[in-house]
Amino acid sequence: MQRDLGDRVYGGLVGALAAASTLLLLAPTLVVLIISLTSGMTLKFPPPSWSLRWYVELFRSPEILAPALTSLRVASCTTLFSAVLGSAAALGIFNSRSRLARLLDALFMSPMVLPAMAFSLSLLLVFNVIGLRLSFWTLVLGHTIVCVPFVIRMVGAAVQQLDPTLVTCSLSLGASRWYTFRRITLPLIRRGITAGSLVAFLSSFDNVPVSLFLADARTEVLPIKLWAILEGSLDVRVAAVSGVIVVITLLGLVCAEALGGLSRSFGKPSP
Amino acid sequence: MSDTSRGHRELAPALPLALLFVVAFVLPLIALVAISLYRTPEFLDLSPVQYLRFLRDPFSLRVLADTVMLGLEVALCTLVLGYPLALVYAASGTILRIALTFLILLPLLTSTVVRTFAWIVILGRDGIVNATMLSLGLWDSPARLLYSWGGLVLALTQIQLPLMALPLINSLLRLDGNLAKAAEGLGAGRFRVFFTVILPLTLPGAIAGGLLVFAAAATAFITQTLVGGGRIILMPSYIYQQSMGVQDWPFAAALSLIFTAAVIGIVTAIGALSRLATRGQHAA
Incomplete structure (x- = not known):
């Protein structure tokens, strides 16, 4: 029967390709x-x-350990800045219904769309023009811009699931804004902040395009060092x-x- | 108190990041456009000469076309491998799903340099493929797999496959399983069910994955330079070479803007086409 044959070919094809991609992922x-x-x-x-x-x-091999340590330091600072600034921004734009909030959301997400090399080159050129020397902190600045969208996405998802009546209740029962934030909002969005920070850390640790342009000679990060080693030998x-x-x-x-x-x-x- | 002013007051916590973005993101991009309009690396004479130089130079046009082609080829390959993987995922039980989730997420979270390094080991002169083929007597001499276009496409396909698999799995799991069963019950073969029911209904996931893969493969500097080698020049390494190497800042600025426009343009165009296609489907 022709249909049975077709079905068997389909099953075999799907199975074979799925096995191939499993092998490809694992190998x-x-x-x-x-x-x-x-x-x-x-x-x-x-x-x-x-x-x-x-x-x-x-x-x-200090020439590998030192960049590894630098990468950890850059990723830690980047994660700290991204988590604080990004969580605050997510709370702001997802609690507001103004048109400006949508505009800011689009602005904060654009580093994910824009090729990171173009952005890094632009920041490098600005540093050159205003005469700012590259350093550890210029690198952290660049990393923060490209890593903060992950925090905003994940904290934003948590903020959107937050029931606004909880905050209203707390405020109307006489709690201060700060107390409400600490005891109601923060515990409810904590998982979003943790997840966002984790992704921000990983993507900073792995980042190449920003480090390629914005690191000074003394701030060598691990991915660039490994790349340089592999280019040579x-x-x-x-x-x-x-x-x-x-x-x-x-x-x-x-x-x-x-x-x-x-x-x-x-x-x-x-x- | 009007609704909009309430909305604006709520925005206050976003202010620090907004300021940072204006200073360190928006202004630099404006500066990038301005610098791309200078005639010489010494920033003299405003003119669109850098863009004309790009358009008149066959080498530059070739580099851009190759980069776009690479992104499209890798997206297509991940689509062919991603669908079966997602179908198997959707059809399997809890334990196999956890295993597959690990398998998909591990390469996604492992450093890009590490994943690229693995492909150097696999495709190299003494690598796994060459060693296997030689010992089986299928090849007489080691083939040049590393530093070749095919090797680059293969490596990028593996490296970006998770980006395709995740949205595909997501939309397959949202799909109502009864639709496929109904089509089979009505006598459609499984190929027909896939192409007339499953594929059209999960197209948004495929497009989302395809766009992610395209953008990631086109901009993958590390993999392109290490697996592609020095002879395959693509936009990211071209930009790097013109800026950090030759220090022709205006041309590098123009190159990165052209590249950005090309990537965003293609992503937007494919996104718009797919929305049109899905709308047509609902109308039909």
């Missing part, structure tokens, strides 16, 4: 973990034998750094799943 992570345990001097696959020598080597230490990053990401994912349930957060069929 690079596995490859990184395997190659980071090589005992050899090259990225030859499979590794001739196993060892942890490249992880040990990492701790003797295929250094096996990069595999060890990658291994560390993969394991930390994996642990973070497991924690997020245990705390909030990642798999539940997307994919509820609508009623």
Whole structure:
């Protein structure tokens, strides 16, 4: 029967392509973990034998550890600024019904649409024109602009789910605005702030286009350093750094799943 | 107290960020436009000469066209791989869903340099693909997979696949499963059900994913330079080279504005087309 054949071909095709994409998603992570345990001097696959020598080597490589530390510092400062400024902004624009609020929302989201290189170049040119020297803080400024939209999106979603009568009740029962904010609003949007901060941190830690233009010579961040190493040679230490990053990401994912349930957060069929 | 003034007072907490954005985002972009209109790197003579230089230079036009093509090809590949993945996700039970969620989110959250590095290991001269093919005797000598267009498309497809899979899964799960069952009950084959029921109804998710993938692949500086190599020049590395390398600021400014316009233009055009298509569907 022709229909049965067609259905079997469809099932086979979907299954094969899904298997291919599963393999494609998984393979690079596995490859990184395997190659980071090589005992050899090259990225030859499979590794001739196993060892942890490249992880040990990492701790003797200040030229990699220093950028890693810088990246952590940049990402921490960026997350702090993004969380404070972004949460405040989200509270403002999602509690207001004025047209200006919609305009500000569009403005705050535009760094997500605009290629980050164009924005970074523009900020660099302005710094050049006004004679401001690049530093750690110019880098944090650039990172904050491109990371703050994540905080606004996620806190905004929490603010929109907040029942405004709770705030009205608290105020009419005599609580001050500050007390109401601390005891009512903040606990209810905390998860949004945490999630937004986490994404902001990750995207700052991973950011390349902004760091490429706005970091001074002394503020070298990890992704740029790794990129520079890989452009020059295929250094096996990069595999060890990658291994560390993969394991930390994996642990973070497991924690997020245990705390909030990642798999539940997307994919509820609508009623 | 009128409604609008109440609305404005509520906006006060957004003021600090609004000020920061005016100073560090809006003004620099205006400056970028201004600088792109200078004739020389010394900022003399206002004229649109940089834009004419771009339009008259076949090399520059080629770089832009290649970059756009790369984004479109990667978007198409993620679409072909993303749909089956999303279909399997929607059809599976809780445990398999959690596993697939991990599988999709892990590469999304792992650093771009790490994901790109994995592809260097896979596609390199001594890499997995070459080693396998040589040991199986299928190839006589190692093929050049790294620093090739195909390798770049493959690597970017894997790196951006999560951006396509997530919105696709979302819209597949919102789809009323009875529609597909009804179509099958009425005698439609599964290919027909997919193309006439599932695909049209999940098109918004596919378009959303496609736009994300297109923009991400076109601007992926790290992957483009490391997997594409020095011979494949695309807009991000062209802008980097003209600014930080040659320090031709006006031309670099014009390049980044042209690139921005191209990316936003294509994203807007595809978005508008898909809205038109879905409206046509509802009218029919």
